[in-house]
Amino acid sequence: MTDAPPPSPRRALVTGASLGIGEAFARRLAADGWDLVLVARDAGRLDALATELTARHGHRVETIAADLSTDEGCTAVEGRLAAEPVELLVNNAGISLNTPFVRSAVADETRLVRLNVLAVLRLTHAALGPMVERGHGAVINVSSVAGFGVPMPGSTYSASKAWVTNFSESIGQSVAPLGVRVMALCPGYTRTGYHERAGIDMSRTPMWMWLRAEDVVDEGLRDLRKGKPVSVPSWKYKLAVAGLRHAPRRLLRGVSRDSRGRVGRSGG
Ligand SMILES: NC(=O)c1ccc[n+]([C@@H]2O[C@H](COP(=O)([O-])OP(=O)(O)OC[C@H]3O[C@@H](n4cnc5c(N)ncnc54)[C@H](OP(=O)(O)O)[C@@H]3O)[C@@H](O)[C@H]2O)c1
Numbered sequence: 720m721t722d723a724p725p726p727s728p729r730r731a732l733v734t735g736a737s738l739g740i741g742e743a744f745a746r747r748l749a750a751d752g753w754d755l756v757l758v759a760r761d762a763g764r765l766d767a768l769a770t771e772l773t774a775r776h777g778h779r780v781e782t783i784a785a786d787l788s789t790d791e792g793c794t795a796v797e798g799r800l801a802a803e804p805v806e807l808l809v810n811n812a813g814i815s816l817n818t819p820f821v822r823s824a825v826a827d828e829t830r831l832v833r834l835n836v837l838a839v840l841r842l843t844h845a846a847l848g849p850m851v852e853r854g855h856g857a858v859i860n861v862s863s864v865a866g867f868g869v870p871m872p873g874s875t876y877s878a879s880k881a882w883v884t885n886f887s888e889s890i891g892q893s894v895a896p897l898g899v900r901v902m903a904l905c906p907g908y909t910r911t912g913y914h915e916r917a918g919i920d921m922s923r924t925p926m927w928m929w930l931r932a933e934d935v936v937d938e939g940l941r942d943l944r945k946g947k948p949v950s951v952p953s954w955k956y957k958l959a960v961a962g963l964r965h966a967p968r969r970l971l972r973g974v975s976r977d978s979r980g981r982v983g984r985s986g987g
Contacts, residue, residue: 732756732805734787734796734842735812737764739911740861743932744809745772745780747940754779756805758796759812760786787812787838788830797845804849804856810839811861815876817918828875835879840886843901847894854898857943860887862903864956867963880905884949891948903949904939906930907956927955 850856866880891901942950
């Protein structure tokens, strides 16, 4: 009798994996025994993380340096997903802008939509084909509580995340009967350096509102296992989202205008 070959490790692709929530996904999945493909623009940072994770956990960790706000960047990652299908795709890369819509350059607004919306659509499409064929697999699209219909003055960020949440729920419904899950992960404020990088002043945000990236990932993966279509980490934000869903829109508009000023900004 011959020994059965050892089960091959599962493979996941994580975008925006060099920092923040994406890096926390990479660290957690590597520790859980996944092979990884990590995507971001900064090749040096990605390679350093890949070397560290391979040394620590002994699994295959590859990198793709790609700008997902460009056609070439998306095409490179789509090609990788076609050549070597994955069991889990985490569409995490996303940006905010620190300029109100009327004052921002249309090139920056377009870049935000290309990364936060178009890349999510393209990579989800590329990953789902093989998953549906095999009858298993999952996609986590990192959205935001800002996507729950809060009209943030002057912001295209909240609109982009509303799209991600609705898209994930819609596509998730259509592929669930085929054994494949799509989940929107909707964190609140998470300490990653994201706002600092976007030049957004968060000094007045109370401490209790901040989440840890590791906790966001932990709860997101737990909700994925439970088959939830939308994951909102932390009871504080679950309560907030329940309120947002039932509050009159006129009230929400008033609150968000008062907290962000008349012209607004595109924060996360
Ligand atoms: N932090 C929060 O408070 C918060 C709250 C709700 C939702 N979110 C969402 O969570 C996700 C991750 O946020 P985060 O706080 O972890 O952000 P982060 O710390 O700024 O990290 C962003 C990651 O995305 C990569 N990235 C940025 N632009 C890219 C591009 N054009 N192409 C490819 N990769 C790109 C960055 O690496 P490179 O610069 O090397 O490309 C980095 O790895 C985003 O979708 C964000 O909207 C964040």
